[in-house]
Amino acid sequence: MQKVKNKWRKFASEILILAAIFTLVQYLVTAGLLNQYFQINLASMCINVILAVSLSLINGFTGQLSLGHAGFMAVGAYVAAIMTNMLDLPFIIGILAACLAAGLAGFIIGVPTLRLKGDYLAIATLALGEIIRVTLQNIDYVNGPAGIMGISKLSTWPWLFGGVVLTVVVIVNLVNSSYGRAIISVREDEVAAELMGINTTKYKVLAFAIGAMFAGLAGALYAHYFYIIKPETFNFLKSFDILVMVVLGGLGSTTGAIIAAVSITALTAALQPFPAIRMILYALILIIVMIYRPQGLMGNKELSMKTFGRIWGGRN
Amino acid sequence: MDEINLMEISNLDKSFGGLSAVQDFNFQIAENELVGLIGPNGAGKTTVFNLITGVYKPDKGSIMFKGENLVGLLPYTICARGVARTFQNIRLFNDLTVLDNVKIATHKDVPYGLMGAILRSPGFFRGEEEIEKEALKYLEIFNLKDKKDELAKNLPYGEQRRIEIVRALATKPLLLILDEPAAGMNPQETQDLMELIRYIRHEFNLTILLIEHDMSLVMGVCERLYVLDYGQVIAEGPPAEIRSNKRVIEAYLGEDVG
Ligand SMILES: Nc1ncnc2c1ncn2[C@@H]1O[C@H](COP(=O)(O)OP(=O)(O)OP(=O)(O)O)[C@@H](O)[C@H]1O
Ligand SMILES: [Mg+2]
Numbered sequence: 001m002q003k004v005k006n007k008w009r010k011f012a013s014e015i016l017i018l019a020a021i022f023t024l025v026q027y028l029v030t031a032g033l034l035n036q037y038f039q040i041n042l043a044s045m046c047i048n049v050i051l052a053v054s055l056s057l058i059n060g061f062t063g064q065l066s067l068g069h070a071g072f073m074a075v076g077a078y079v080a081a082i083m084t085n086m087l088d089l090p091f092i093i094g095i096l097a098a099c100l101a102a103g104l105a106g107f108i109i110g111v112p113t114l115r116l117k118g119d120y121l122a123i124a125t126l127a128l129g130e131i132i133r134v135t136l137q138n139i140d141y142v143n144g145p146a147g148i149m150g151i152s153k154l155s156t157w158p159w160l161f162g163g164v165v166l167t168v169v170v171i172v173n174l175v176n177s178s179y180g181r182a183i184i185s186v187r188e189d190e191v192a193a194e195l196m197g198i199n200t201t202k203y204k205v206l207a208f209a210i211g212a213m214f215a216g217l218a219g220a221l222y223a224h225y226f227y228i229i230k231p232e233t234f235n236f237l238k239s240f241d242i243l244v245m246v247v248l249g250g251l252g253s254t255t256g257a258i259i260a261a262v263s264i265t266a267l268t269a270a271l272q273p274f275p276a277i278r279m280i281l282y283a284l285i286l287i288i289v290m291i292y293r294p295q296g297l298m299g300n301k302e303l304s305m306k307t308f309g310r311i312w313g314g315r316n
Numbered sequence: 317m318d319e320i321n322l323m324e325i326s327n328l329d330k331s332f333g334g335l336s337a338v339q340d341f342n343f344q345i346a347e348n349e350l351v352g353l354i355g356p357n358g359a360g361k362t363t364v365f366n367l368i369t370g371v372y373k374p375d376k377g378s379i380m381f382k383g384e385n386l387v388g389l390l391p392y393t394i395c396a397r398g399v400a401r402t403f404q405n406i407r408l409f410n411d412l413t414v415l416d417n418v419k420i421a422t423h424k425d426v427p428y429g430l431m432g433a434i435l436r437s438p439g440f441f442r443g444e445e446e447i448e449k450e451a452l453k454y455l456e457i458f459n460l461k462d463k464k465d466e467l468a469k470n471l472p473y474g475e476q477r478r479i480e481i482v483r484a485l486a487t488k489p490l491l492l493i494l495d496e497p498a499a500g501m502n503p504q505e506t507q508d509l510m511e512l513i514r515y516i517r518h519e520f521n522l523t524i525l526l527i528e529h530d531m532s533l534v535m536g537v538c539e540r541l542y543v544l545d546y547g548q549v550i551a552e553g554p555p556a557e558i559r560s561n562k563r564v565i566e567a568y569l570g571e572d573v574g
Contacts (some may be wrong), residue, residue, distance in 0.1 A: 198420065
């Protein structure tokens, strides 16, 4: 009984905190207290959080080194833009189609490539991500290298916030279930997992497809915030950026991925006027973290209210 | 033999490159039997286990389990048919807790769907409670319940070996195969382990196949032994017979006799 009560109390407090954050930002935006610069960075943060959390399902929890995440983001961005801009369909349809298409792409790419391991998988996913990009460059319907322009700015704060919450809730709930344990067992020891009755291929493909699906969501939100999408935006450097967030946050930590995505986005924004310094600092942070904390900021641990409770409790 | 055999292996062959690891291997095990597979280093014992559980595909031969040939099935489906194993070199999920290690083994019978998990349906909470209760039940038997929240890698060797058995047991097998379960244990731990193996066999109505390198260990616990040398069965029978078998003694002569 006590357990049930705690469960509801936790649930209620989470809802309350989310509602408070949402309302606060919504108020700041509508009251015009948040200037354009902050709004853009806020949108970038949301999109990057979705990308990092979804890639962390593949790289962090399933242990499959994927370097093609930007490819799935591109699929989502293009499909959503086609739906809204060219076919005049509502945004929600664009988003759903983006998720579906990217998830399907993840499934189709995942089935053959996930037989590969480690470096081979990394190279294969890198190549497939590039293939998606080059393919887009050669499709006239989407204007080849010039990309799609004049996409309506439909990614408002409620959509961005909703996208982040949806991604985090689905992935956290998945990971903290028997299915999630099956997925994690693949990372820990694929052979042992298979021999304990886990269909490892199925769970690798499942994680890959779900991760790709949310990358598609990020793509849809991106396209409808920044007006314009070009194949070049989704090159392997973008995949690499997302990977850095996941690795810095800690493989197998959702909160780590979120923290890393938010801080790297903020850092990038702050250093926008000094592009040279930005790259150096970026590399430096990576090197320092890899030397002193190779498991990433959070390792495979999660930050929770309980953690804060423990820290504060300990000080009393 | 009157009882029906739970598993019957015929003419099994496996070679690696030019090396013939298992040759014309024939084997039967009846329901509820406790059989030992012994033999010197490199005799091919682990290879037999890998063939049964689908890690390797045999070059030739059949493995009939409850009337179905296991050859060509994927390891996870073989596990679903009721064959579970432990590993000679411990292969626990190191960075996970003891409890999660055991829970993973129950996943093949997961009582709720993927959507239920994502939407946190009432069935999910009920199912998770069931899974936890089940996992703790097995840990309790092996006296590991108070270790449930420790990471598997942080436990001493003997306990890791026991968790491997618990994990295999949690897949609810009909046939449990143990690859040198007592390796690295001291005599007292080994004695306790053999007791435990006898106990779970009755408690869960199991059939057990057990590899041991050291002959003296299996003499007390196994009803029947197969002796493997250079990939071939050189003797088969009750422990008392095996102990005095000339070929067996010769095979073990090059080694410290158990
Ligand atoms: N994957 C493999 N590739 C090549 N050779 C192998 C492989 N697995 C086993 N072997 C060889 O097959 C032979 C039998 O090995 P196996 O591991 O089955 O022996 P074992 O009886 O379990 O020995 P031990 O008591 O040392 O565990 C050995 O010569 C071994 O080197
Ligand atoms: Mg062996």
